[in-house]
Amino acid sequence: MSSLRQVWLVAAREMRERSRSRAFRASVVVMILIVVGVIVAPSLLSSGSAPRNIGLAGSVPTDLASTIQVQSKASGMTVRVHSYSSIAAGEEATRRSRVDVLVVDARKLEWRGQTDEKLRGVVASAIQLVAVRARATSAGISEQDLLAIVAPVPIANTALGSVAGRSKDDETAAMIMMVLLFISITTYGNLVLTGVVEEKASRVVEVLLARIPARNLLAGKVAGIGLLGLAQIAVTALAALVATSSVDSFDVPAARGAVLAWVVVWFVLGYALYAMVYGALGSLASRTEDAQSVAGPVQFVLIAGYFVSFGAIGSPDSSWARVLSFFPATAPLTMPVRIAMGTAAWWEPAVALALTVLTIAGLVELGGRVYTRAVLHSGPTLKLRDVWRDHHAPERNVSPGRAASSGTARSPRRARRHSGSVATIARRSG
Amino acid sequence: MLEFDRATKQFARVAALDDCSFVAKSGRLTGFLGPNGAGKTTAMRAVFGLVELDAGAVRWNDAPIATAERARFGYMPEERGLYPRMRVRDQLLYLGRLCGRGRVDVNRSVNTWLEQLGLAERASDRLDALSHGNQQRVQLIAALINEPDLLVLDEPFSGLDPLAIASMAELLATVAQAGATVLFSSHQLDLVEDLCEDVVIIDHGRVVLAGELEALRAAVPDRFVDIHTRGPAPDWSSLSSARVVACHDGHTRLRVDRATDLGQVIGLARHTADLVSFAYQPPTLSELFRDAVAS
Numbered sequence A: 001m002s003s004l005r006q007v008w009l010v011a012a013r014e015m016r017e018r019s020r021s022r023a024f025r026a027s028v029v030v031m032i033l034i035v036v037g038v039i040v041a042p043s044l045l046s047s048g049s050a051p052r053n054i055g056l057a058g059s060v061p062t063d064l065a066s067t068i069q070v071q072s073k074a075s076g077m078t079v080r081v082h083s084y085s086s087i088a089a090g091e092e093a094t095r096r097s098r099v100d101v102l103v104v105d106a107r108k109l110e111w112r113g114q115t116d117e118k119l120r121g122v123v124a125s126a127i128q129l130v131a132v133r134a135r136a137t138s139a140g141i142s143e144q145d146l147l148a149i150v151a152p153v154p155i156a157n158t159a160l161g162s163v164a165g166r167s168k169d170d171e172t173a174a175m176i177m178m179v180l181l182f183i184s185i186t187t188y189g190n191l192v193l194t195g196v197v198e199e200k201a202s203r204v205v206e207v208l209l210a211r212i213p214a215r216n217l218l219a220g221k222v223a224g225i226g227l228l229g230l231a232q233i234a235v236t237a238l239a240a241l242v243a244t245s246s247v248d249s250f251d252v253p254a255a256r257g258a259v260l261a262w263v264v265v266w267f268v269l270g271y272a273l274y275a276m277v278y279g280a281l282g283s284l285a286s287r288t289e290d291a292q293s294v295a296g297p298v299q300f301v302l303i304a305g306y307f308v309s310f311g312a313i314g315s316p317d318s319s320w321a322r323v324l325s326f327f328p329a330t331a332p333l334t335m336p337v338r339i340a341m342g343t344a345a346w347w348e349p350a351v352a353l354a355l356t357v358l359t360i361a362g363l364v365e366l367g368g369r370v371y372t373r374a375v376l377h378s379g380p381t382l383k384l385r386d387v388w389r390d391h392h393a394p395e396r397n398v399s400p401g402r403a404a405s406s407g408t409a410r411s412p413r414r415a416r417r418h419s420g421s422v423a424t425i426a427r428r429s430g
Numbered sequence B: 001m002l003e004f005d006r007a008t009k010q011f012a013r014v015a016a017l018d019d020c021s022f023v024a025k026s027g028r029l030t031g032f033l034g035p036n037g038a039g040k041t042t043a044m045r046a047v048f049g050l051v052e053l054d055a056g057a058v059r060w061n062d063a064p065i066a067t068a069e070r071a072r073f074g075y076m077p078e079e080r081g082l083y084p085r086m087r088v089r090d091q092l093l094y095l096g097r098l099c100g101r102g103r104v105d106v107n108r109s110v111n112t113w114l115e116q117l118g119l120a121e122r123a124s125d126r127l128d129a130l131s132h133g134n135q136q137r138v139q140l141i142a143a144l145i146n147e148p149d150l151l152v153l154d155e156p157f158s159g160l161d162p163l164a165i166a167s168m169a170e171l172l173a174t175v176a177q178a179g180a181t182v183l184f185s186s187h188q189l190d191l192v193e194d195l196c197e198d199v200v201i202i203d204h205g206r207v208v209l210a211g212e213l214e215a216l217r218a219a220v221p222d223r224f225v226d227i228h229t230r231g232p233a234p235d236w237s238s239l240s241s242a243r244v245v246a247c248h249d250g251h252t253r254l255r256v257d258r259a260t261d262l263g264q265v266i267g268l269a270r271h272t273a274d275l276v277s278f279a280y281q282p283p284t285l286s287e288l289f290r291d292a293v294a295s
């Protein structure tokens, strides 16, 4: 049977068994809900569409109501204006929250609770405008001149992000993507880790390895769990895409389709890189309790990568962020941040991708070797050093007595080998 | 035919296999014996490439063993283990398909074996919901699922009740009769004696005795005399060529050489007591084993 088929059978088992678990299904739903929630919630909360109510009472200039309408439209608010015959009636309506603010005698604003600054600005400028118009008329200034004088100066409002062309919202989007990448790589990497240790602890690994090579078992495991993770990430990214397109006010370049596609690619790369290491380290432990301690170092590297990538959101074009986005251990988290923030030139992700792929190839070779050697070893947790030493400088501590006593019955070849090692031992002790 | 050719494996301080050579023939049951730490498990693992030999080789039908050949082998490791949370049927299907067989084909085998070992109604239970004995049975099916030409079982009888032992023994005999090579290790020598045509005894990684059991027994120069007497015990010390192996309640087992005059033995017994029964036999497997391992 071809290796590929074996790898596929192992991968298919991983996917089938794991996707059956309730925990997995729950995590898929939760991740989608979080992402969609983060995208949709702000536009629901800050919906300026709900009309505000303004009450007028006392002596009211005739054009105040219409001026308030004009002013509020200009600042993107919809308001309804209600007139009350007496101040008492107006205040009563305010107390009952029928109006948000009551304008008394065009001089005083009465609020139900806290002052709404935006609404206050609209009403106050309307009052000013009406007053200025009345004074201008009495001063003999024509309507046209007045309009020219009081024509508003448009003032644009922009929140400056860390880089040109990207806003605070982009930083948030990049951060969310990076956090999700980190969570996914850690989660699925850990599934590989515990999967390997569980197979070792339950001893099923001996049954499996009697049938297929260790390399295929590890490859299948990494592939199966990875495909499952990829499916989850892809579904989440798709949900994000649908959510952004359904919220029309959403204009965040950091969450566009091309960036999301890169996020998926970097998940695959980051997962493959770390899963190989997790798998190899997992084979060193014999009990599930030892899994976490054995994976400590790689966990540390991953968390360090998370924090530097967090920093990279604030300064994505700094030289250190640039370097880390090429370094294979941090690239899967840092490069997507730089792509989202628009500071990566087109060739940069390509080069980082090539470097990471090369590293993965090396790790497959190295991790596969460690796994093959360590996975059948039972007893206390192995050290990487042990795996290396055992197989590169095999010790042959044959006791001299034993070799001598059984020497006569032996073939010349064996006897030679034994006397050779006796000589070695003698040399060592001498 | 499975052949070990001067297989050698050295662990840090112990020689687990030391120039170990023997064969297990097809169509026969071969008992693989040896004291604890003799190297049995190491030898069996070497068949499946789970242990890399330092020197020597294991061959199947005169050819070195590669992954393709192992698809036709079945193995029950000393340390039993399957996926505890996986369903019995899924598990067996998976293991069968890993040997390269088609789904339909494996499914048929799974059903047959589950039926035969009385596990058909547990097929969709998780493995860890089964009793220890039933888990052992699933483990056996896992070894048989590809209808192997070579079946290697490491202490298949350990932890089984007498009924299960009998049915396991019967099953192994059937598999061997169908033409497969069956090699199994065991410390239950009486059972091996009843069951096996061939035995291999190793100690400190070296083969100390190997061959057809009957021939091995016949080849030993000593014979054993079992005498049951009633009345005062005879004085065996006057027999120069005999040694008392065991003696209790009128049952005596003597070790004699082949030239011993049996008439003299019977006469001595009748001299003081009534003779109830008398038997003259080659050594049992246990005696062969003890002699081979002691020397």
Ligand SMILES: Nc1ncnc2c1ncn2[C@@H]1O[C@H](COP(=O)(O)OP(=O)(O)OP(=O)(O)O)[C@@H](O)[C@H]1O
Residues within 6 Å of the ligand: A377, B011, B012, B014, B015, B016, B034, B035, B036, B037, B038, B039, B040, B041, B042, B043, B078
């Ligand atoms: N992975 C290993 N590392 C170091 N020593 C080992 C290893 N595996 C086996 N040994 C040693 O090799 C020797 C042979 O062990 P093996 O398990 O093959 O014996 P065995 O005949 O199966 O014994 P038992 O009847 O107790 O199962 C023992 O001394 C054992 O300690």
Ligand SMILES: [Mg+2]
Residues within 6 Å of the ligand: B040, B041, B042, B078, B154
């Ligand atoms: Mg053993």
